Amino acid sequence: MPENSTTLAKPSALERSLGKVPEEFRPVYEGSVAFGPSLTVERFRYKNGLTLLCCEDDAAPVLSFHTWFKVGSRHERPGKTGIAHLFEHLMFGETEHLGPGEYDHQLEEAGAETNASTWLDFTQYTVNAPAGALPLVVELEAERLRFLSLTEKQVSTEKDVVANERRYRVDDDIEGATSELLWSTAFREHAYHWPTIGWMPDILGFCPEDCTAFYKTYYAPNNATIVVVGDFKLTDLLTRIGTAYAPLTASELPVEDVHPEPPQIEERKLEIAKPTPTEKLVLGYRGPSLGDFDHVAISVLGEVLCGGRPSRLVKRLVHELEIASDVRMSVGPFRDPGLIEISVTARDETTAEALLAVVDEEFERVKQEPVTQDELERALARLELGMLASLETVDGKASTLGFYETVLGRPATAFERLDAMQKTTLSDLRRAARTFLRTSARTTLFVRCAPEAEDSEAEEPETEVSDAAPEAKGEVVQ
Amino acid sequence: MKPKHSVIRTTVRGVPLILETSHALPLVNIAVARVTGAAQDPEGKAGTSRILSRLARRTAGGRPLQVIEESLDRLGASLGSDVSYSATSLSGTVIARSLDKFADLLADAVGRPSLDITEFERLKRETRAEIIDGLDNDRALGHRALRRALYPNHPYANTSAGTLKTLAAIEHQTVVDFDRLVRRRDSLVLGVSGSIELEQAKALAERVIEAVPEGQAPKDTLTDPVIAEGRKLIIVDKPERAQTQILIGLSGTQPTDEDHTALHVAATVFGGTFSSRLMQEVRVNRGWSYGAYASLPIDRYRQAMTLWTFPSKDDAPACAKLELELLEKLVCDGITPKELNFAKKSLVRSHAFSVDTAAKRMSLALDSTILELPEDYYDRYEERVSAVTLEQANAALKARVDPSRLVIAVVGTAKELQERLQEAIPSVTTVEVIPHDSEEL
Numbered sequence: 001m002p003e004n005s006t007t008l009a010k011p012s013a014l015e016r017s018l019g020k021v022p023e024e025f026r027p028v029y030e031g032s033v034a035f036g037p038s039l040t041v042e043r044f045r046y047k048n049g050l051t052l053l054c055c056e057d058d059a060a061p062v063l064s065f066h067t068w069f070k071v072g073s074r075h076e077r078p079g080k081t082g083i084a085h086l087f088e089h090l091m092f093g094e095t096e097h098l099g100p101g102e103y104d105h106q107l108e109e110a111g112a113e114t115n116a117s118t119w120l121d122f123t124q125y126t127v128n129a130p131a132g133a134l135p136l137v138v139e140l141e142a143e144r145l146r147f148l149s150l151t152e153k154q155v156s157t158e159k160d161v162v163a164n165e166r167r168y169r170v171d172d173d174i175e176g177a178t179s180e181l182l183w184s185t186a187f188r189e190h191a192y193h194w195p196t197i198g199w200m201p202d203i204l205g206f207c208p209e210d211c212t213a214f215y216k217t218y219y220a221p222n223n224a225t226i227v228v229v230g231d232f233k234l235t236d237l238l239t240r241i242g243t244a245y246a247p248l249t250a251s252e253l254p255v256e257d258v259h260p261e262p263p264q265i266e267e268r269k270l271e272i273a274k275p276t277p278t279e280k281l282v283l284g285y286r287g288p289s290l291g292d293f294d295h296v297a298i299s300v301l302g303e304v305l306c307g308g309r310p311s312r313l314v315k316r317l318v319h320e321l322e323i324a325s326d327v328r329m330s331v332g333p334f335r336d337p338g339l340i341e342i343s344v345t346a347r348d349e350t351t352a353e354a355l356l357a358v359v360d361e362e363f364e365r366v367k368q369e370p371v372t373q374d375e376l377e378r379a380l381a382r383l384e385l386g387m388l389a390s391l392e393t394v395d396g397k398a399s400t401l402g403f404y405e406t407v408l409g410r411p412a413t414a415f416e417r418l419d420a421m422q423k424t425t426l427s428d429l430r431r432a433a434r435t436f437l438r439t440s441a442r443t444t445l446f447v448r449c450a451p452e453a454e455d456s457e458a459e460e461p462e463t464e465v466s467d468a469a470p471e472a473k474g475e476v477v478q
Numbered sequence: 479m480k481p482k483h484s485v486i487r488t489t490v491r492g493v494p495l496i497l498e499t500s501h502a503l504p505l506v507n508i509a510v511a512r513v514t515g516a517a518q519d520p521e522g523k524a525g526t527s528r529i530l531s532r533l534a535r536r537t538a539g540g541r542p543l544q545v546i547e548e549s550l551d552r553l554g555a556s557l558g559s560d561v562s563y564s565a566t567s568l569s570g571t572v573i574a575r576s577l578d579k580f581a582d583l584l585a586d587a588v589g590r591p592s593l594d595i596t597e598f599e600r601l602k603r604e605t606r607a608e609i610i611d612g613l614d615n616d617r618a619l620g621h622r623a624l625r626r627a628l629y630p631n632h633p634y635a636n637t638s639a640g641t642l643k644t645l646a647a648i649e650h651q652t653v654v655d656f657d658r659l660v661r662r663r664d665s666l667v668l669g670v671s672g673s674i675e676l677e678q679a680k681a682l683a684e685r686v687i688e689a690v691p692e693g694q695a696p697k698d699t700l701t702d703p704v705i706a707e708g709r710k711l712i713i714v715d716k717p718e719r720a721q722t723q724i725l726i727g728l729s730g731t732q733p734t735d736e737d738h739t740a741l742h743v744a745a746t747v748f749g750g751t752f753s754s755r756l757m758q759e760v761r762v763n764r765g766w767s768y769g770a771y772a773s774l775p776i777d778r779y780r781q782a783m784t785l786w787t788f789p790s791k792d793d794a795p796a797c798a799k800l801e802l803e804l805l806e807k808l809v810c811d812g813i814t815p816k817e818l819n820f821a822k823k824s825l826v827r828s829h830a831f832s833v834d835t836a837a838k839r840m841s842l843a844l845d846s847t848i849l850e851l852p853e854d855y856y857d858r859y860e861e862r863v864s865a866v867t868l869e870q871a872n873a874a875l876k877a878r879v880d881p882s883r884l885v886i887a888v889v890g891t892a893k894e895l896q897e898r899l900q901e902a903i904p905s906v907t908t909v910e911v912i913p914h915d916s917e918e919l
Contacts, residue, residue, distance in 0.1 A: 038502070059502050060834035092752075101762060104752040109820050111827020114752070130830045160765025167721040168768055168788055174614050275717045277613045277915065309547040318604070319544070325607035347607045374552075381554035385573055388503050392835050 014042065017234040025242025027052060033412045036391065041401060041411055044238065049222025049250040052241060053401055053411050055229045057394060061131045063230025064398040067141060068406040071218040072121045073196040074258055074336070079205075082162070082198015085118040086206055087214050089158045091125065092116075096147035103140055110136050118196055121335045122406045128395050131231040135240060141226075142244035145219060150211045159203055166197050174276050178445055179341070182284045185268050186339055186443040190261035220251035227402040227411075230394040258336070261286075264441045273450030278325070280345050280447035281352040283359070285436055287340040290333045291408050296420045297432035298340060302329045303379035304371050304429065305362065306342070310378065312362050313344075321358065323350040335407050339443075340436055352446040366433040370426040380421055387418055485843050486676060487853065490683040496669045496843045497679045500836035506577050506672040507837045509569035510588050510686055513667065513848055514660045514695045517563040517633040517779075523648050524633070525605070525640025530593075530653050530660075531559035531566045533601055537594045539586030546583065555580045557587070561638040564778045565848045566660075574673040581682050588666075589689025593657060598650045609642055613915055616716065616889045617788070620723040622919045623714045623912060624887040628727045628782050632703040643917045663687055664694040667847045671840035702780040705729050708907030710885045711899060715892035716914035722794040722895065726801060727782040728884035730774050731874070733851055738776075739862045740874035745774045745783060746821040747813045747871075748804070753820070755804055756785065764800075766793045778849055783879065791894055795902035798886060802903065805881045812872030826860045889914070 018029055027044035035041045035055055044052045073084050092114070094100050107114055112129035127137050170176040180195045187193040197203075228237060264286050288295045306313045306329035317324035326345040332338025344355045390396045404413035486497045519526040535557060536543045550557055550570075557570035557580075568587055572580040612618050622637055629635040636644070666687060670679045705728065731738040749756035749772025760770035767787040775781045785805070789797040813821075833839050833856075842856040852858075888899060892911050900906060912919060 059500070060830065062830050062834050101753055101758060105820070108751045108753050108824045111824060111830060113828065113831065128831060130827050133827075157762070157765040161761055161768055164721065164766065164788070164790055165768040167790055171720045172616060277610050308551060310544055310551055315544065322600070322603060325604065325611050345611055378548060378551035381573070382551050385554040385556065385571065388505055388573065389571060391503060392837065394834070
């Protein structure tokens, strides 16, 4: 486990479990870490580089089996955008030993549900299953990692599905369209410039060879982490995974070719028209990476500013002035510096400029005057509640572990962050405000109401104003 | 193997209390439900139940809204209102250490709301803005249009939020009068789960119901809605749509129908899983829509079975036609033994995820009470599904699903779609085009 995790002593019961695994399939135990007040996560690594995180939780006879790959849209290149996401779709198709639809059919018959998502830094697959279905889950997950078929027909049909998904999540969706435009404008060099779902011409241009090359390069055991949370027996799990995944060989992963984004030194402004009843304001400030010390501070500040009705922006815009119906703020949880996004929906005839004036005023205020201790404590309590609530299900726990392991290499970071948040001071918040909420490092998008505004098929914008993608860089369901 | 849990049912001053203790996380979930919902909104004033519930939350004990919100945040608590056709609930989650103070707030929201007129006016303006924002949500527009056409002259035609027109008709006095009518102790049901023991839960229930006037709210006198004959096509006209939303509604069942579970199994074969006929034909084989689903929602009165796809504008006519053909084939030929076996196994085994947390188990027990179902309704779910035979599933399809009697709601750009849809869909009896920003939606 990483040095800043709380490493526990290797328990003897665990040693016994490991000892029962046949030697040729036995992984190396790498350590344990506490995951909240009552659970422990153990990490193992198999000979081919496959990482396994497991967390026994027998509160219900179910388990969640996740496979996380360190490949997302950041690993793509211009002209081939969207392949990580398209490939995620293809993983539900035929394999050498499974006919069309058989993967889902067998798992659904076992009472399991499957899903997947792709984002900037990762691709992730979920199987939530009754505990008794573990042997089937391991067998099928290993099967598609070893024997996936990538035929012309499969690729062609799935491209159509993805094109439809793009229309649904981006082209006909105000939020998706504005988010895509915001990111493609704020980032010019870095791979975060393009949307995870990809530009439409790129999606339609993929061929089976592109997909095969991607599969061979990135879907390797040394680029994957399996996370299992729920009701299982450790020896059984270690043996099954060892046996099923052992034939996979490690690949030589390409050196990342991501270009760091130069600092933004002047505001970028855009205006688009959409068939929407009210104007919208969308802002993107250049923010910290997830592993940055200040990510915690700006996240807490985000709660103070925009976390519920008593937060500063919601209180001013929605409650007191009644010029907005909705205000949201999020801090990008990415490996490289991302965006701090703010979106505000106007009420009635209010203009986006009027909304911006209030946002600017409030941001200036947090830079000049410290927020109150009471505001800080309220924000921390909200964040604690949200974190605890996200851990109610086995899937919630597996998602949290897999995400932090894949992006930061530290699976229990959720609790480390909670600890760090509790130590956040008023000074930290003011520093974060002054560091990140700078107009010169901002991209500003005004959305006007235009029932008959011109439309365009989404492709890489050549100018700053374009039309194109998504609900969070393409969180995609199969 | 059964989960290690037990839901406790008891009463406090005659009010049902459902509890499941679990110390897995230091959280407590509480729901205070009243068995009166949007179906009882006053005539022409759809949205009243929702306004009342939100107003009660915003004026708990006469506190100003900002004081309530700040208190909730400080406690590490959430409190929301939820209105269905059959019930109105205030439900929340709190970090266990703050339970006592949270109970004070909740008791005031349930028993001592001031229903302040200034807050009412503000809430009404906010609700109006939310309804306008809803114009950006094509799927929601499709659902509104579908309900309106499926259930004319029945409260199920409305959504719980109402429309701009019905919202405008709601006065402060409407809400005050409605509150007097429905806020009655004998119409309450409480559900509690999480890090809390029985005695604590009983004490909590005592506090929450203490100030609620005794007696019972009037019961509704509704009947099941009847779906009109013929195939009705509704186009919700919205500019610049690259894609459409297609919703098809037709008769369904309710839990008290003898053939409800049989139809539930058949509907699962048709559109309840990724392996279903609809998903395979629409998405997997043709790539027409990212999703293709059929659902059979339940309520106190019979709800419609609903199909949902979202193809591009180019594929929409062919997709709607295909869906209807698949539906006709389903009713005519029935499902196969293999499909039945698959659906039953899938439903029975996946039920584990409906009951894998204390909060979910409590919620199901609460639902069965609200819908006046047997206490063990959800406990016996697996048994009921396992018992469905091929004959029962196919008989339910023939008896309940009538492809000649349905509504097809399509959200898209009418000038690009109307003619092609009418050509593609056989036996359409009426066509209506509604602007997406109509006050009726």
